[in-house]
Amino acid sequence: MKLAFVTPRFGTEVIGGAETAARMLAERLCLRPDWEVEVLTSCALDHLTWENTEPAGSTVVNGVTVRRFPTASRRTLDYFALDGELRVAPEIASLAQSRRWISLNGPMCPDLVDAVAESDADIIACYPYLFATTVDAIAVSKVPVILHPAAHDEPALYFSAFRRSFRDIDGLVYHTRAERDLMEDVFKIGARPQVVLGLGVNDPAGGGRRGSEILGLGDRPYLCYLGRVDEHKGCGMLADYFARFKERNPSDLALAFVGPVSDAAPDHPDIVVTGTVSEADKWDILAGARVMVNPSAYESFSLVVLEAWTLGVPVLVNGACAATMEHCQRSGGGLWFDSFRSFESAVGRLVGDAGLRAVLGESGKRYTARNYLWPSIIDQYTAFLEGVAARGRRAPLRTTRLDLHAGGTAYVRTGGGGHG
Amino acid sequence: MSPDVPAPDGGPDADVTSDVADRIRYLDEVMAEIDAEVRRRRASGDLPAGLEQELDELFLEFSPVGLQGRARLRETLSLVDGSAYVDIAVPTSSNKAVGSYVKRAIRKGLGWYMNFVVAQIVKFAWSVSRMFHVVVDHIEDLEATVEANRSPDLPSGLVPATPTGSTWWAPAAVDALVGVSDRVVVGDCGDGSLVEALTAAGVDAYGIDPSDIALEPALDRGADVRAEPVLGHLAVVSDEALGGIVLTGSVQWLRPNERVRLLDLASTRLVVDGILVLHSSSPAAWAATASPVVRDLAPGQPLHPETWAHLLRSRGFTVTATIFGGDDRQLARVGAGAADAAEVNAAIDAINDLLLGPTEYLVVATRER
Numbered sequence: 080m081k082l083a084f085v086t087p088r089f090g091t092e093v094i095g096g097a098e099t100a101a102r103m104l105a106e107r108l109c110l111r112p113d114w115e116v117e118v119l120t121s122c123a124l125d126h127l128t129w130e131n132t133e134p135a136g137s138t139v140v141n142g143v144t145v146r147r148f149p150t151a152s153r154r155t156l157d158y159f160a161l162d163g164e165l166r167v168a169p170e171i172a173s174l175a176q177s178r179r180w181i182s183l184n185g186p187m188c189p190d191l192v193d194a195v196a197e198s199d200a201d202i203i204a205c206y207p208y209l210f211a212t213t214v215d216a217i218a219v220s221k222v223p224v225i226l227h228p229a230a231h232d233e234p235a236l237y238f239s240a241f242r243r244s245f246r247d248i249d250g251l252v253y254h255t256r257a258e259r260d261l262m263e264d265v266f267k268i269g270a271r272p273q274v275v276l277g278l279g280v281n282d283p284a285g286g287g288r289r290g291s292e293i294l295g296l297g298d299r300p301y302l303c304y305l306g307r308v309d310e311h312k313g314c315g316m317l318a319d320y321f322a323r324f325k326e327r328n329p330s331d332l333a334l335a336f337v338g339p340v341s342d343a344a345p346d347h348p349d350i351v352v353t354g355t356v357s358e359a360d361k362w363d364i365l366a367g368a369r370v371m372v373n374p375s376a377y378e379s380f381s382l383v384v385l386e387a388w389t390l391g392v393p394v395l396v397n398g399a400c401a402a403t404m405e406h407c408q409r410s411g412g413g414l415w416f417d418s419f420r421s422f423e424s425a426v427g428r429l430v431g432d433a434g435l436r437a438v439l440g441e442s443g444k445r446y447t448a449r450n451y452l453w454p455s456i457i458d459q460y461t462a463f464l465e466g467v468a469a470r471g472r473r474a475p476l477r478t479t480r481l482d483l484h485a486g487g488t489a490y491v492r493t494g495g496g497g498h499g
Numbered sequence: 500m501s502p503d504v505p506a507p508d509g510g511p512d513a514d515v516t517s518d519v520a521d522r523i524r525y526l527d528e529v530m531a532e533i534d535a536e537v538r539r540r541r542a543s544g545d546l547p548a549g550l551e552q553e554l555d556e557l558f559l560e561f562s563p564v565g566l567q568g569r570a571r572l573r574e575t576l577s578l579v580d581g582s583a584y585v586d587i588a589v590p591t592s593s594n595k596a597v598g599s600y601v602k603r604a605i606r607k608g609l610g611w612y613m614n615f616v617v618a619q620i621v622k623f624a625w626s627v628s629r630m631f632h633v634v635v636d637h638i639e640d641l642e643a644t645v646e647a648n649r650s651p652d653l654p655s656g657l658v659p660a661t662p663t664g665s666t667w668w669a670p671a672a673v674d675a676l677v678g679v680s681d682r683v684v685v686g687d688c689g690d691g692s693l694v695e696a697l698t699a700a701g702v703d704a705y706g707i708d709p710s711d712i713a714l715e716p717a718l719d720r721g722a723d724v725r726a727e728p729v730l731g732h733l734a735v736v737s738d739e740a741l742g743g744i745v746l747t748g749s750v751q752w753l754r755p756n757e758r759v760r761l762l763d764l765a766s767t768r769l770v771v772d773g774i775l776v777l778h779s780s781s782p783a784a785w786a787a788t789a790s791p792v793v794r795d796l797a798p799g800q801p802l803h804p805e806t807w808a809h810l811l812r813s814r815g816f817t818v819t820a821t822i823f824g825g826d827d828r829q830l831a832r833v834g835a836g837a838a839d840a841a842e843v844n845a846a847i848d849a850i851n852d853l854l855l856g857p858t859e860y861l862v863v864a865t866r867e868r
Contacts, residue, residue, distance in 0.1 A: 232563040256726075263735035270682050270740040270768075272705070272723065313561045323554065376562045399562035411522030414530065419554035420537040420546075428533060435529065442522040462721050470703065 081115040082108065082464060083200035087186050087210040089120040089145055090133070094307055094339055096379060097207035097229035100254070100278050105143045107279070107457050114461065117144040119194055121186045121212065127492055129154050129186040148191035155487030158183035166234040177238035178214075182481040184235075185211050192480060195220055202468045204252075207379075209235060211481055214244045218478040223249040223467050228262055229379045231402070236265055244478050250467040252276050252460070254380035257401030272470065274463045279453030280385045283366070286359030290367025293360050294335050294351050300430065301333040301351075302395075303368035305361065305383040306375075308352060309341040313374030313397060318345030320374075320422045325349055327423065332430055334372075337364055366390045369436065370429045376400045385451050388412050388443030393436050395425055412443025556581050572635050579631055583624035587613045650798040653752055657793050658710070667824040668861045669693050672745055672776045673700050675820070675863045681742025681770055686729035687749050691717025694724060702743070707732045709749070730757060733764035741768050747778040751785065752797035758810075766814040769866045775816065777807060777862045784825065784858035804860045816864040825858030 086101045093099070101118075109116040118140075122131040129150045137146050161180050165172045172180070191212060195203060196219040203220045205213040207229035217224050226248045230236055242265075250272040253259040263269045291299060302321070308314050314336060321334045325347075336345065336352045345352065356364070365371060371387035376399040384394050384406050396403035398417035407413040414429065416422035429436060541551075559578045587610070591602040672693065676683055677700050685694050688706025690713065697704035706724035708714050717724040729749060744765050753761060765775055785801045786794065794800070802810075808818045829851045832844045 259725075260735075267735055267737040267740075269727075269732055269735035270684065270737070273725070275725070311561070316557050316561050319557060320554070374561075397562070399558075407526070408523065409519075411519070411526040414526075414533065416558075418537070418558055419551070420540060421533060424533045424536045424540070428529070438522070438525065442526070445518070445522075459721075466723065 080113060080202070080461075080465065080468065081117070081200040083195070083198050083203050084116070084118045084120075085191070085195060085203060085205045085212055085216040086118060086120045086207075087212045088124050088126060089118050089147075090124055090140060092124055096382070097227070099382070100229065100380065101204075101206040101227070102141070102143070103278060104457075104460065106141050107453055108460065109143050111457065111461065117146060117200070119146050119148070119191050119198075119216075121188050121191065122147045122149045123186055125492065127154060128490060135190075146194065148188045148194065150186040150188055151483055152185070152187055152485055153489040154185055155183065155484075155489055157484065157487040158185075158490070165238070169234040169237040170239075172238055174239045174243060177240035178481055179484060180235070180238060181211050181214050181240055182484050184209065187211050187481065187483050188215075189483070192216065192219055198222065202464055204464075208241065208245075214240065214478070215480050217244050217247050218480050221472065223470065223472050225250040225252055225464070225467055227252045227254075228258065229254065230258055230262055231377045231379050232261055233377065236261075242266055247478060249470065249473055250274075250463065252463065254278065255402045255405050257405045258379055261401070272463070272467050274459060276456060276460055276463075277451055278380055278382055278385075279456040280382065280389050280447055280451050281453075283362045283386075283389055284358055285362035285366055286357075288360070288363045290335075290364040293356075293364055294333070294353065296333050296335075296351065299331045299333050300369050301335050301367070302370050302372050302426070302430075303335045303337060303364055304372050304374070305365060305386070306338045306373075307341055308336045308338055311375075311377065313376060314342070314345065317372060317374040318347060318350060320419050321350065322347050323419060324423050324426055328427060330430075332369075335364060335368070337361060362386075362390070365392060368392055370395050370426070373397065373400075373403055375403075378402045381406065384413070384443075385447045388440065388447045391437075391440035391444050393429060393439035393443065395422075395429060406443075406446070410443050410446030412439050412446055414439070552577070552581070572638065576628075576631055576635055579628050583621065583628045585617045585621050585624070587617045650754060651796075653749075653793065653797045657790075657796060658749070666778075668778050668822065668859065669696055671820075671822050671861055671863075672778070673697055673702075675774055675776050676700075676702050676704075676743045676745075679703075679742035679774060681773070682740065683743035683745070683774075684732070684736075684741055685745040686732070687747050688717070688724055688745075689713050689748070691720065691722040691724045693745065694722050695720070698723075704743075730761055730764070733761070733768050736764075736768045738767050739770045739773075741773060742770055743774040743776070744769060745776045745778070750777065751779050751801040752793075752799045754798045758799065758802075762810055762814055766816065766866060771866055771868065773866045775811070775862075775864045775866070777864070778859065779804075779807070779862075780825075780859050781857060783854060783856060784828075787828075787854075788826075788858065804862055807862050808864075811862070811864045815866060815868040817867050818862060818864045820861070820863040822861040822863075823857035823859070824861070828855045828858060830855065 084101055084105055086098060088098060089102060105116050105118055108114050121129065122133045122135055123129040124132055130153055131149045133147050135147050135149050137144060161183060165176060165180055192215040195216045200222060202222055203216055203224045204227060205216050205224060206227040208226060228251065245266050245268060248271060251262065251268065253273065253275045254277055256275055259273065259275055291297060291301060294301065304314065304317060306312060334350045337356055339355045340352060365387055371383065371392050372395045373381055373384055374397050376397045378400050379402055381403045384396065384403055387394050394413035396407055396413055396415045398404060398415040404415055407415060414425040416425050556578060589606050591599050591606060593599040593602060673696050676697060679702055683697060683702050683704040685704060685706040688694050688708050691706050694704050694706040706717065706722065707727045707729060708724065709726065709728040711726045714724050714726055729746065769775065780801045782801050782803060804821050811818060830847045832847055833840050837843065
């Protein structure tokens, strides 16, 4: 059986939930003896510019064959203008407007789309829903297409162009039930073959150092955020809430932001911002944390929550985030906040009660071990793919390829980034 | 109170389920304590009201509006209120010495103009905000009324299990659906055995059941099943996406309005010529065999097959078969040689007809239009 992933960008350098998830699945699936896996992707690594930075052609990344195709245009300022216009009321954007939005969102890779049309794979897996590569691949594929939407509740999800495109999907793979509920509610695709798969968690691979030592905190206890330090991920809110918490609850508690910094780093004497760290340091920092905090309301799975639980570290999540809330409510492994008041109370309880932390951490650990180990994830995934492939391509192929909107002023990255 | 932590090597599935339930119950208790503390602190007023609102708005700013549905209406409304005022006092600080003077001059020079325009914008925004307050008040009144009139669900612990595949009617259901080319959904599929029987017969079937625990055997066998209630599921299926629907289990105790909704959904989700298979207890058998607690607490009760047939015909279905089965509760007739055999058998026949008829039935219908 041959599977071709279609992703807008791919590589170990790419930091992003959906892209990382696709890579993790591909790397593990290609180890199965009866499976051949290839990835069709763009030559770009930057989702804000779609600049062709990687050479076109075939390479092998961690055992996975990757075929790169050049993007036909960089992102232009026209995208931001149209995005601002449509995001206020996406449901009433016309089909033409929303198709133009997807085209401008990119990446537009005509050669990649041709390759999908001519692919000898038994099944195509598109990942995630938001990009032109996905919509075009669904439009042209002659073999069954499954979609890993990696969707969350955002304006673009309501564009009619996606509704039109997703009629032609043969199966869906979700990260969480919350994601499935959202997609089914918006697109009325409940009858399609689907599976709530999630992702597997890697074994902890710490280097044996103390997390507080890596952070330069001595013996101070600390909370930890793991991931891209970005306003849209709720990092600014977390920094503000933490600073206010410290004003009202003086102690030696610190907060560490661990990950690449997209926006201006929070500036506070009790906040440490590490930037990108090694995998070993990441695990060591996580292992030493009193609590792992994920303040983002826009998560489609949140691997870092499960990583914290593999170490028995409890989590605190945003009560407005369906995906992380689902993890906590099904496992009993973490608390949540939906205001500064509840943040303050939850942090106070978690930091001051070692027994509570131990119980929550153990609950999360058991949940992760039962549901998110790689061998069973891959077993489920292959069984699902085989089922969809056996049903054949059911879609009537009613959509057409997106039009390339050439020209316009190219967007130039000026440092921070928050789109996509 | 924290849950007892079982041995690390785990145990049988039942123990795991119980352990998870204990841990989730503990989490609920902790979150309830946190909520109580939040209310206590709010009441104490230890944060200035303006600051508290500012911090709450910060949370809302990074939350998907309306994600939590009605519970978030008030919070979202406060965000609208907070945005309804437009400040015309443009900041005038500048890194350049002369910049601040220039900005102040522009602000002063344009002040009369900006004031005029902004006053109208603010008036409009406040009108809109007031309208939303009226709408939200109205919605909350409606919700309270609906909630007061709503009969509670059958408690999940009382829901009878539905071992669909091992029952008398499974072969008839398979026969009715063989040859259907579109997808077939089995509602309240339980352990998934009917789904597997349909799949083995070449039907593109999948199952749904509201209970995770009921589905576990099916999931362990790799069956295409998922945890969803039948009404909720049909609501997220597009029109004419299904070639067949099998209804059993909860269809027997749906509320009357839910039953109407179910039939409306079924009639639109099925393709023309699609097959609906409905299995139910008979009302008499339900009264005789269901536990008194279930009968008393169930929001609805089983219908007669004739009633289902009537409801289905009114929605464009043709009933193609009504098959009776289930436990044989009928009294045996006495032998011809027994004393007063004719009278006794007549009485037995009357009792059998009136009280001990078939316990279950299957209605098969086709959507004609």
